[in-house]
Amino acid sequence: MPIFLVLALVAACLPVRWAEASLGFEPPLAVALTGGAVALVLSFALALRRFVVRTVCADPSRRFEVARHYGTWRRRLFFVNLGTAAACVTALGWGAAVQSEVYVTADGQLVLAPFAELLVPLPYFAILLGCWLIYFGAERALHAAQHPGRPFWSRGGYVLYNARQFALLVLLPVLLVTGQQTLGRFAPEAAQSDAFRAAMLCAGPLLVLVLPLLMKPVLGLKPLQPGPARARLEALARRLHFRCTDFLVWHTNGGAVNALIAGLVPRARYVVFTDRLLEELPPDELDAVLGHEIGHAKHMHIWLYALFLLLSLSTIAALVLFLGQRLDAAEAPEWVRVRDTLVGFESWLVLPPVALTGAYLFVVFGALSRRCERQADVYGCKAVSCANARCTGHDATTVFPDGARCLCPTGVRTFARALDRVSGPQDAGPRGSAPGRAWRAFVEWVKHWSHGPIPKRIDYLMGLIDRPADERRFQRRAFAFKCALVLGLLSALVLLGTQVGWRTLLDAL
Ligand SMILES: [Zn+2]
Ligand SMILES: [Zn+2]
Known part of the structure; x- marks a missing residue:
């Protein structure tokens, strides 16, 4: 939210x-x-x-x-x-x-x-x-x-x-x-300079880059103390060839069971675990959770989100300019009427693009993020999987392959258990009338717009035990989706940019 x-x-x-x-x-x-x-x-x-x-x-x-x-x-x-x-x-x-x-x-x-x-x-x-x-x-x-x-x-x-x-x-x-x-009010010349505009354009991606460094002092995160948990997480990170600045603990007094990864580059990248996650999850499930976070880094999701935001916001700005120019130039009587109605409310015209951005992010970023979460889920399963595709359990003698290349039933079940534990108590199954159930399903979907409902995520992963080929199909489709999204945004930006004029677009940004 x-x-x-x-x-x-x-x-x-x-x-x-x-x-x-x-x-x-x-x-x-x-x-x-x-x-x-x-x-x-x-x-x-x-x-x-x-x-x-x-x-x-x-x-x-x-x-x-x-x-x-x-x-x-x-x-x-x-x-x-x-x-x-x-x-x-x-x-x-x-x-x-x-x-x-x-x-x-x-x-x-x-x-x-x-x-x-x-x-x-x-x-x-x-x-x-x-x-x-x-x-x-x-x-x-x-x-x-x-x-x-x-x-x-x-x-x-x-x-x-x-x-x-x-x-x-x-x-x-x-x-x-x-x-x-x-700055625009008190130093308008500086605010209109090209250097300032370029700096503002870079501010978004830069923020993504430095946010992890700010996160530590602002949220009061502390390094995970040396001990069995830390040693285990470090060993898994080494096996998966993953580097980060530190593992951090978020002291929530048991308020949250969660983990997250922040940062684009290893030098400014943290993996954060809440206190309750570290206390409640058994070691193998903790590995699976770290595997999920590492999956985000391995699939370059944070880079993708930064690129997506930069392209999307520029494209929306170009689209708004384009529509504005068209409206200004339109001579048909109905458009002239629209123009006349808008006179006096010009200052309000900054709001529709904000609403448009919100709706766009909800739909498009939601779709992108749900696919990335599934990729990270699959990576989390692989991080705790052995090389035996029919294994029935893991013990101290199990050898895990280097990197996260294999998927085994125990790995999938371990990750699914971890996911179930972080989701907390779920609502009872379907009940009530059909419209009531549909409404509740819709609310669940909206609530989990960026990650997808946890029971659905678990169902998908458990299905992979019997249908491992589904994973390759999903990865192919996810890759195609990302390519289509980035290429689509790029083409829209180039097309709109040439229409409205690059100089005008840069000025508007
Ligand atoms: Zn995730
Ligand atoms: Zn196994």
Whole structure:
């Protein structure tokens, strides 16, 4: 979800004239109404917390059922919060109040203060902070019921834990965009120079390159201490010819069972494991998880994502320019009417491209990412597979081949078990009416838009035990998909770039 939150916050920070959407409240009233709306949605969070704490304290055996309801409602309230913040910025007049009140004088003119656009999504930030403070109680109650005796965060520690993730994944890109706008206001010549434009163009890929280095201090990650776990992971990395800067531990107080890889090059590449993953997974399953992360590196997925983002964002910019030029040049009466309707709302025209980017990423990046996850899953199976395609189990004497070239039934089962363990308790099987089931399947799919639902991933891998040839077909198709995507984007960019003019495109970027 962070990627869509980034887009929503970027949209709020763009130079849209919010006054045009407001219901016309004066700034003091707009502020009061916004405060009221924030308080209203926080009262929903309070009600959810009360339900969780009361139910779990009265009957700890209902902890898993309550955790599921809590997760579902928290997700629903996420959208309510976002919608409420959007209503504050637009209809209730918060955005207009910020734009009309937060000024400084530069060269004798009134200009929006540096980084003042960050105040536009302030209602969302307030709701977010309020939710962290409120949900702490619910999370603590669930944690106490699920892991008796295990310490939990202090309230401050819990807020900091959430704030760190938010800062790295959401705030950092939003800050870059607002920084660029601030520079455009206060040093327009510098912001329009070719050198600056080229630097901004490289900022995205550069961010991907340095993000792993920032990740360690921002999330407070610690190196995995020397010991049996580390020795085992290092041995597997050597066998798979994989290099990284370090293995890191993410201290979540048992809040997350997860692993991730970040970084394009071995010198700035980390593999991160959460504390609970290291505690709960047996050694062979931990190997399988590291195998999955190494699979992402071996298949060059992070490079592919960086290239995909660069090409996609440039192509979308070129497409928007192209459509704009066509609309400007169109002489047919219906297009003239469209043009006339848009007069006065020019500042709003920056928003449709943001929405388009969101929809595009959801569909196209989702499709790409699900294929890459499956490739990493298969690699994870191979990382813990022996050379015997009919093996019935592994023991201390099993010899694993160098690299990850073979696939054996035990390797597949080990990886599938690890995947099942990180997925946590799943919803019971299909129940209810047909439309209800279809809706739940759709929600599951949307929830897992970038990775695919875990039961489906497990089913596919288990199927490979009986049909190993499926793997080669899948790899061929995945390769063809990636080639078609990159070539398609490249051709679209070249075609649109020649149409709108490369100079105009560079200026727009
Ligand atoms: Zn993955
Ligand atoms: Zn085997």
